[in-house]
Amino acid sequence: MNVSGYTQDVSDTIFRDGNGDPGRPVTVLDVSRQSGVSTATVSRVINQSPKVRPATRVRVLKAIEQLGYMRNHSARALARQKTDTIGVVFPGIDSGFFSEVLKGINEYAVSRDYHLMVAFSQGSQGEHDRVAEYLQAGRVDALILMNLGMSDAFVRQAAQRELPIVLIDRPVKDARVASVMIDNRSGADAAMSHLLELGHSRIAILAGPDGTIDADQRMEGCQLAAARAGYEIDKGLVWPGNFFWEGGYELMNNWLESGKPLPDAMFALNDPMAMGVMEAMREHGLSVPNDMALVGFDDVQAARYLGLTTVHSPMREMGRAASQAAVNLVTGGRTQLEQVLETELIVRRSCGVDR
Amino acid sequence: MNVSGYTQDVSDTIFRDGNGDPGRPVTVLDVSRQSGVSTATVSRVINQSPKVRPATRVRVLKAIEQLGYMRNHSARALARQKTDTIGVVFPGIDSGFFSEVLKGINEYAVSRDYHLMVAFSQGSQGEHDRVAEYLQAGRVDALILMNLGMSDAFVRQAAQRELPIVLIDRPVKDARVASVMIDNRSGADAAMSHLLELGHSRIAILAGPDGTIDADQRMEGCQLAAARAGYEIDKGLVWPGNFFWEGGYELMNNWLESGKPLPDAMFALNDPMAMGVMEAMREHGLSVPNDMALVGFDDVQAARYLGLTTVHSPMREMGRAASQAAVNLVTGGRTQLEQVLETELIVRRSCGVDR
DNA sequence: ATGAAAGCGCTAACAT
DNA sequence: ATGTTAGCGCTTTCAT
Numbered sequence: 131m132n133v134s135g136y137t138q139d140v141s142d143t144i145f146r147d148g149n150g151d152p153g154r155p156v157t158v159l160d161v162s163r164q165s166g167v168s169t170a171t172v173s174r175v176i177n178q179s180p181k182v183r184p185a186t187r188v189r190v191l192k193a194i195e196q197l198g199y200m201r202n203h204s205a206r207a208l209a210r211q212k213t214d215t216i217g218v219v220f221p222g223i224d225s226g227f228f229s230e231v232l233k234g235i236n237e238y239a240v241s242r243d244y245h246l247m248v249a250f251s252q253g254s255q256g257e258h259d260r261v262a263e264y265l266q267a268g269r270v271d272a273l274i275l276m277n278l279g280m281s282d283a284f285v286r287q288a289a290q291r292e293l294p295i296v297l298i299d300r301p302v303k304d305a306r307v308a309s310v311m312i313d314n315r316s317g318a319d320a321a322m323s324h325l326l327e328l329g330h331s332r333i334a335i336l337a338g339p340d341g342t343i344d345a346d347q348r349m350e351g352c353q354l355a356a357a358r359a360g361y362e363i364d365k366g367l368v369w370p371g372n373f374f375w376e377g378g379y380e381l382m383n384n385w386l387e388s389g390k391p392l393p394d395a396m397f398a399l400n401d402p403m404a405m406g407v408m409e410a411m412r413e414h415g416l417s418v419p420n421d422m423a424l425v426g427f428d429d430v431q432a433a434r435y436l437g438l439t440t441v442h443s444p445m446r447e448m449g450r451a452a453s454q455a456a457v458n459l460v461t462g463g464r465t466q467l468e469q470v471l472e473t474e475l476i477v478r479r480s481c482g483v484d485r
Numbered sequence: 486m487n488v489s490g491y492t493q494d495v496s497d498t499i500f501r502d503g504n505g506d507p508g509r510p511v512t513v514l515d516v517s518r519q520s521g522v523s524t525a526t527v528s529r530v531i532n533q534s535p536k537v538r539p540a541t542r543v544r545v546l547k548a549i550e551q552l553g554y555m556r557n558h559s560a561r562a563l564a565r566q567k568t569d570t571i572g573v574v575f576p577g578i579d580s581g582f583f584s585e586v587l588k589g590i591n592e593y594a595v596s597r598d599y600h601l602m603v604a605f606s607q608g609s610q611g612e613h614d615r616v617a618e619y620l621q622a623g624r625v626d627a628l629i630l631m632n633l634g635m636s637d638a639f640v641r642q643a644a645q646r647e648l649p650i651v652l653i654d655r656p657v658k659d660a661r662v663a664s665v666m667i668d669n670r671s672g673a674d675a676a677m678s679h680l681l682e683l684g685h686s687r688i689a690i691l692a693g694p695d696g697t698i699d700a701d702q703r704m705e706g707c708q709l710a711a712a713r714a715g716y717e718i719d720k721g722l723v724w725p726g727n728f729f730w731e732g733g734y735e736l737m738n739n740w741l742e743s744g745k746p747l748p749d750a751m752f753a754l755n756d757p758m759a760m761g762v763m764e765a766m767r768e769h770g771l772s773v774p775n776d777m778a779l780v781g782f783d784d785v786q787a788a789r790y791l792g793l794t795t796v797h798s799p800m801r802e803m804g805r806a807a808s809q810a811a812v813n814l815v816t817g818g819r820t821q822l823e824q825v826l827e828t829e830l831i832v833r834r835s836c837g838v839d840r
Numbered sequence: 841a842t843g844a845a846a847g848c849g850c851t852a853a854c855a856t
Numbered sequence: 857a858t859g860t861t862a863g864c865g866c867t868t869t870c871a872t
Contacts, residue, residue, distance in 0.1 A: 155622050155849085157848095157849055157850085158849065158850065158851095159849080159850095167858075167859085168858065168859045168860075169849090169850080169851090169859090169860095170851080170852080170858070170859060170860080170861095171857085171858055171859075172850095173850065173851055173852085174851095174857090174858085176850090177851085181857060181858085182857070182858085183857060183858090186857080186858080200621040200622055201621065201849085201850075202563070202621075202622050202623040202848085202849050202850070203559075203562075203568075203621060203622075203623040203624045204558075204559045204560075204562035204563040204568065204623045204848080204849080204850090205559075205563050205623065205848070205849030205850040205851090205864090206849080206850055206851075207558075207559035207850090207864090208557070208559040208560050208563050208848090208849080208850075208851095208864045208865065208866090209849080209850045209851040209852080209863080209864055210850080210851065210852090210864085211864070213558075213559065215602070228584065229583065229584035229587075232584075232603075233605065236603075236604070236605050240604075240605075245602060245604070245624075246602065246603050246604065247570070247600060247601065247602050247603075248587075248591075248601050248602075248603050249591070249595075249600070249601065250588065250591050250595075266555040266556065266557075266558065267510050267555055267557050267558075267865095268557040268558040268559045268560065268865085269558045269600075375790075405790050408790075409790065412792075431787060432786060432787035432790050432791075435730075435760045435763075435764065435787050435790070435791060436787075436790060436791065437767075510865085512864095512865055512866085513865065513866060513867095514865080514866095522842075522843085523842065523843045523844075524843090524844095524865090524866080524867090525842070525843060525844080525845095525867080525868075526841085526842060526843075527866095528866065528867055528868080529841090529842085529867095531866090531867095532867085536841060536842085537841070537842085538841060538842090541841075541842080556865085556866075557864085557865050557866070559864080559865080559866095560848090560864065560865030560866040560867090561865080561866055561867075562848095562866090563848045563849065563850090563864090563865080563866075563867090564847080564848055564865080564866045564867040564868080565848085565866080565867065565868095566848070622849095623849085841872100842871100842872085843870100843871085843872080844869105844870090844871080844872100845868100845869095845870090845871105846867105846868090846869085846870100847866105847867090847868090847869100848865105848866090848867085848868105849864105850863105850864085851862105851863090851864085852861100852862090852863090853860100853861090853862085853863100854859100854860085854861085854862100855858100855859085855860075855861100856857100856858085856859080856860095
């Protein structure tokens, strides 16, 4: 929307004052009459076809400017059978990083002159409805589904339609869909190893909701690290978390109220829970890392403010990768169907190590 | 997208397996043939016109289901000259709450069966381009512009087009645009009064960027509170801020490095700066509220984690209000053109008061 | 209550 | 290089 001489001219002229009655929109036909060429030629100019004599082009461009012509998206989409827009469906709950991912998606989309339609699926039925809506021919050219909880079966069926689908944070076997994941395993491994290397011997793990792919993979990462270090994970110290701040808060609160001794360290499988833990401790006059070392996962913005050591999820990059996959799928470019992005341990002060 | 019997049926049937070749999309014509009525009647059924005999309706509905028909958005938009979608343009930089606002926008939009196109304007030229793009007839039915830095003149010209525009956090005089603001003045007043009532006598103010409406209004609120309390704001304690975390961090860092004594209290005109201040203090072994009371503004998520007393900006409501205004403008409903939403002081522990 | 037909504004063969 | 024309899929008068 920027390189073209055409667009340049149009956006420069969009705000010229009242030419023509504001009643009827200006169409290619108007432009063609004004410039004495056919609508086909006008269309060619608009679409930067090389098969237009410079002189003609100039004439058309001038008419476009004079009339304040702007091309109609719907008509164009209808005629070309493509919308130049990609749909993005987010889960209703904000895991804290959807806006970052969205930015990433946008960055790449813009670079390829694609627009974004976004929707939030609130609840499972909502997800289905939203997705189904977008699948309706004509709205979008591709779909990016972020971390939704819908069944594999649903995704598979959706994928059978003509519309390319990119999944973020959720692979689906046996389906013709692209997916962008992060390396949860090695991220969790790094976090756990960090704690182990620091010499902690009673390490609690604040787990995620059962059946979530992130939760599962992160747990596996913990086991990997433990096995490598010859450390045995104490089942009694694996707390059932839910990925919410409140979950971490309550669990830690209960623990402290019960009078049980704090573990040496804790690995909360995502940042919000880690922060809930911190808050519960603070309210009990305890602090991190003095009374317990703490590591989180995701590196949401607040993690930095709180000095929380955590595993960085490259949200921006995930968005970009998903966006790229989507556009490539649409334009028929080569696309790697499964991408796994690396994470990185960010050491701050919550483990007692200098930052 | 939910009440209609029609849509219900369609979304239920969207994933039925392979009926018809996946090559050619199913159109109203197909449905009309299958059900032995005209396309006009099919259209009537689709749009829930009452002028269709129940028996006919059923027949058409069945055909729709059998064929897996889905209406084409572009064609519909072209024929009706409306898109049922509203465009949202956000600033490139994330003031930390755009995602909340977006949720609010979405909530209302969904309730009225509107879709969302979002764009981020990176930089001033980008803003113009994005807005201009959306102004192009046919993309969206209305535009919500969030807190952008473009000139009044630009907004005014844009407003002269047929497209309804809603501004968030930025009123424009003399233009036919709706705006949704928050009551910065009374919010800042409340924060300042809080500090004053606590008995602080050397209160620093970490200001915002010059010329920003939020910054200006919040400053005015401070003055109001001061005047009412008979307190004189010390010019030397008014620091020039920029609304960024880094700004607060550096300013406080420099202050501390310079060896100057800390003020009793500080009012940072937004949360990120307040958090930067906290971090700088922490790195110097100082803490809030022990060494200085601190209040922020906006109540971003992290404020809660950090126990920062702050003025709550009702982001979700702003979004909803903007969305409502936009839809009403489109549908011709009654709309209050200027809305000012109330803020609320949230007392946490950063002033030493119990939470 | 239903049908015939004329667009909505643009693009893309095909022809020249 | 340019023009003619037939759609794209849906809505909407205007008849009946």
